[in-house]
Amino acid sequence: MAIRKENGRIINGYPNRRADLRKHPRVRETIIQALLFLAGFVSIFTTIGIVYELGKEALLFFRTPEVNLWEFLTGTSWQPHIEEFGVLPLALSTLITSSIAMMIAIPLGLTAAIYLSEYATERVRKILKPTLEVLAGIPTIVYGYFALTFVTPLLRSIFGEDVVEIYNMASGGLVMGILILPLVASMSEDALHAVPNALREAAFGLGATRLEVALKVVVPAAMSGIAAAIIVGISRAIGETMIVAVAVGAGPNFTFNPFRGAETMTGYIVRISGGDLSYDSIDYNSIFAIGLLLFFITLTLNIISQRIVRRFREVYE
Amino acid sequence: MSRPNIFEDNLPTRQKTASVWQLIFLSATVVGIIFLSTLLINILNSSFGYVALEARVPPETLAVNGVPLEELPKEELVRLLQEHLSSGAFNKLENEKPFEKRSRSEVYDLVISRIVKYKVVESWNLFESLFRADEIRARVAEEFPEAELRFMSWLTVDTIRRPQSSEALLAGMRTAILGSLWTIVITIIVAFPLGVSAAIYLEEYAQDNWINRLIRTNINNLAGVPSIIYGMLGLAIFVRSLEKLTSGAVFGLVDPTTANGRTILSAALTLALLILPLIIINAQEAIRAVPQSLRRASLGLGATKWQTVWWHVLPNALPGILTGTILAVSRAIGETAPLVVVGASTAITFDPTSPFSKFTTLPIQIYQWTARPQGEWRHLAAAAIIVLLTLLLTLNATAILLRNRFTKRF
Numbered sequence: 001m002a003i004r005k006e007n008g009r010i011i012n013g014y015p016n017r018r019a020d021l022r023k024h025p026r027v028r029e030t031i032i033q034a035l036l037f038l039a040g041f042v043s044i045f046t047t048i049g050i051v052y053e054l055g056k057e058a059l060l061f062f063r064t065p066e067v068n069l070w071e072f073l074t075g076t077s078w079q080p081h082i083e084e085f086g087v088l089p090l091a092l093s094t095l096i097t098s099s100i101a102m103m104i105a106i107p108l109g110l111t112a113a114i115y116l117s118e119y120a121t122e123r124v125r126k127i128l129k130p131t132l133e134v135l136a137g138i139p140t141i142v143y144g145y146f147a148l149t150f151v152t153p154l155l156r157s158i159f160g161e162d163v164v165e166i167y168n169m170a171s172g173g174l175v176m177g178i179l180i181l182p183l184v185a186s187m188s189e190d191a192l193h194a195v196p197n198a199l200r201e202a203a204f205g206l207g208a209t210r211l212e213v214a215l216k217v218v219v220p221a222a223m224s225g226i227a228a229a230i231i232v233g234i235s236r237a238i239g240e241t242m243i244v245a246v247a248v249g250a251g252p253n254f255t256f257n258p259f260r261g262a263e264t265m266t267g268y269i270v271r272i273s274g275g276d277l278s279y280d281s282i283d284y285n286s287i288f289a290i291g292l293l294l295f296f297i298t299l300t301l302n303i304i305s306q307r308i309v310r311r312f313r314e315v316y317e
Numbered sequence: 318m319s320r321p322n323i324f325e326d327n328l329p330t331r332q333k334t335a336s337v338w339q340l341i342f343l344s345a346t347v348v349g350i351i352f353l354s355t356l357l358i359n360i361l362n363s364s365f366g367y368v369a370l371e372a373r374v375p376p377e378t379l380a381v382n383g384v385p386l387e388e389l390p391k392e393e394l395v396r397l398l399q400e401h402l403s404s405g406a407f408n409k410l411e412n413e414k415p416f417e418k419r420s421r422s423e424v425y426d427l428v429i430s431r432i433v434k435y436k437v438v439e440s441w442n443l444f445e446s447l448f449r450a451d452e453i454r455a456r457v458a459e460e461f462p463e464a465e466l467r468f469m470s471w472l473t474v475d476t477i478r479r480p481q482s483s484e485a486l487l488a489g490m491r492t493a494i495l496g497s498l499w500t501i502v503i504t505i506i507v508a509f510p511l512g513v514s515a516a517i518y519l520e521e522y523a524q525d526n527w528i529n530r531l532i533r534t535n536i537n538n539l540a541g542v543p544s545i546i547y548g549m550l551g552l553a554i555f556v557r558s559l560e561k562l563t564s565g566a567v568f569g570l571v572d573p574t575t576a577n578g579r580t581i582l583s584a585a586l587t588l589a590l591l592i593l594p595l596i597i598i599n600a601q602e603a604i605r606a607v608p609q610s611l612r613r614a615s616l617g618l619g620a621t622k623w624q625t626v627w628w629h630v631l632p633n634a635l636p637g638i639l640t641g642t643i644l645a646v647s648r649a650i651g652e653t654a655p656l657v658v659v660g661a662s663t664a665i666t667f668d669p670t671s672p673f674s675k676f677t678t679l680p681i682q683i684y685q686w687t688a689r690p691q692g693e694w695r696h697l698a699a700a701a702i703i704v705l706l707t708l709l710l711t712l713n714a715t716a717i718l719l720r721n722r723f724t725k726r727f
Contacts, residue, residue, distance in 0.1 A: 033622075044532060046550070057553065107345070137709065142706065240543070246687055270658065273548070
């Protein structure tokens with residue numbers, strides 16, 4: 001389309017039509033923008049949906065005469081068929097399995113991250129980093145299978161079959177640690193790698209060894225990212241479902257012994273909803289109460305992790 | 318006059334500590350790799366190995382005039398079926414598909430499954446089968462004299478093509494694989510346009526006001542919500558509240574086998590909500606990487622905002638968006654927990670035919686097979702895991718290739 005000038009006026013390529021260059025409302029553009037905004041708003045609907053639906057059913061659960069909030073939060077027995085609704089057995093086994101997982105994932109994940117970022121050559125790093133990311137993408141049911149068919153028999157042969165039950169928290173926790181390891185390693189490595197080289201070079205220049213540079217300069221500088229990685233790892237462990245559903249057991253059990261079977265919050269939800277479930281039964285409502293608790297725990301952890309990153313991030317340059 | 322040399326005094330100790338720790342760091346990485354390779358080896362180990370089979374009717378007794386069962390012609394096999402099955406069962410088979418139209422191998426399979434009826438009495442892993450074969454043979458000869466010992470691969474073309482069954486030897490993954498495909502296709506149809514639109518809005522249109530900040534924070538938080546919570550959301554909204562829609566009643570398309578909202582559609586919508594934040598976050602990064610100069614050039618030539626986005630920003634961001642989407646989709650393919658909550662069916666043997674069919678998916682099939690106490694199902698689960706991991710690995714490799722091949726540097 002050629003633009004010509006005739007008598008000082010801009011004329012477009014078509015004869016006898018003047019180009020209208022004034023701003024005018026464009027309906028199409030507005031509609032598109034509105035549609036795009038709606039797509040963005042779907043995420044808000046999702047959150048509202050989660051809080052509303054979980055809250056609604058949980059409220060029905062707490063309205064039942066047999067249930068009271070105090071007993072729910074402090075009771076040590078979860079036996080819906082004899083009307084005992086204390087969430088502690090479920091919460092305790094979630095806590096135990098997650099702690100075991102973090103005892104594996106934090107030390108191994110952090111040291112692996114330091115190795116990758118500070119010691120490994122660029123070539124090794126280029127191979128190991130994507131490998132970590134692919135491994136983080138293996139479905140959790142595969143890890144559950146591993147826990148049940150490999151780790152449990154291994155534990156039983158080490159500690160004795162009468163000590164370790166077929167379904168036990170230790171096996172689930174250990175495998176959960178292996179599951180979370182790549183996540184913690186990968187996120188911490190990102191944080192370590194982002195520390196500017198000038199800091200390392202300054203430390204080396206003052207005569208520090210590689211270890212001193214890593215532990216006294218790089219790790220403190222990347223602390224916010226590492227802390228965030230750990231918290232995200234914990235939140236992942238608490239919400240992890242298939243490993244515990246397969247390997248940890250199917251019955252609430254208030255015990256501190258990791259070699260015994262128990263049921264975590266997520267495991268309970270899966271078992272109840274996997275069976276034939278009638279709506280408006282107390283079982284149905286109870287999984288929503290536990291789901292709501294789970295949602296708030298993980299949400300709090302995620303918010304804390306974001307805060308840490310924002311507040312304690314060391315900004316360079 | 319000598320100055321105290323603070324450096325040389327402790328230098329050997331410092332260097333010693335350094336090398337010890339370097340070893341620790343390296344070994345942590347190695348331990349991690351060992352864990353993960355054990356996982357993969359364990360799965361391969363369970364997928365192959367000896368099985369001891371006991372037949373209800375030993376195949377040798379079915380030989381006709383000295384011709385062994387394997388070499389019998391089709392007509393003889395049909396006659397065998399007629400002899401050994403009740404006339405009702407035989408007619409039912411005839412009605413399903415006339416024997417004239419069945420191939421010899423189909424009829425042979427029927428003879429094995431309906432007359433011979435193998436049963437697994439014991440099974441062994443690959444390593445046991447390789448290194449302790451003599452022991453296994455001796456044991457089988459002693460404990461199960463009737464049994465036939467066979468080296469078996471649980472992962473065959475047949476196990477992939479056969480539908481689900483209540484017999485471990487006849488069970489296959491077809492129902493589950495088709496279920497996974499149906500679910501994932503609908504998930505993509507829903508989640509991809511929604512996710513990309515949201516990302517475009519947030520990167521290109523949104524001003525910095527409270528509502529857009531809220532949307533941003535919210536998406537980051539949603540990415541960290543455990544998947545099982547999405548399952549409960551799906552159960553409450555798609556299965557229960559929108560039952561009319563998800564069961565197909567609105568369209569008059571109710572599958573005769575389902576009477577409620579526990580359908581492929583519900584599962585797919587749930588998974589779509591689950592991966593939406595991941596798609597949005599990845600697409601945002603891809604859009605952000607498109608340089609401002611492109612946008613300014615386009616706007617400067619008189620294009621509208623949408624024309625700029627559609628013709629210049631999106632094409633340049635597309636490889637990144639696709640990579641992110643593939644990664645999100647591979648997450649959805651492997652998800653198990655939310656679908657159990659939404660209500661996957663425990664045992665369906667027929668293929669899904671519409672979005673309103675009952676569903677089962679590959680990970681759910683793995684879960685159910687793993688949860689069964691008998692050992693033979695675990696072998697089958699291992700075979701299914703290999704199929705699932707192969708699928709995911711292919712997807713991930715595609716994503717990485719896309720990223721390396723098409724990412725432009727500006």
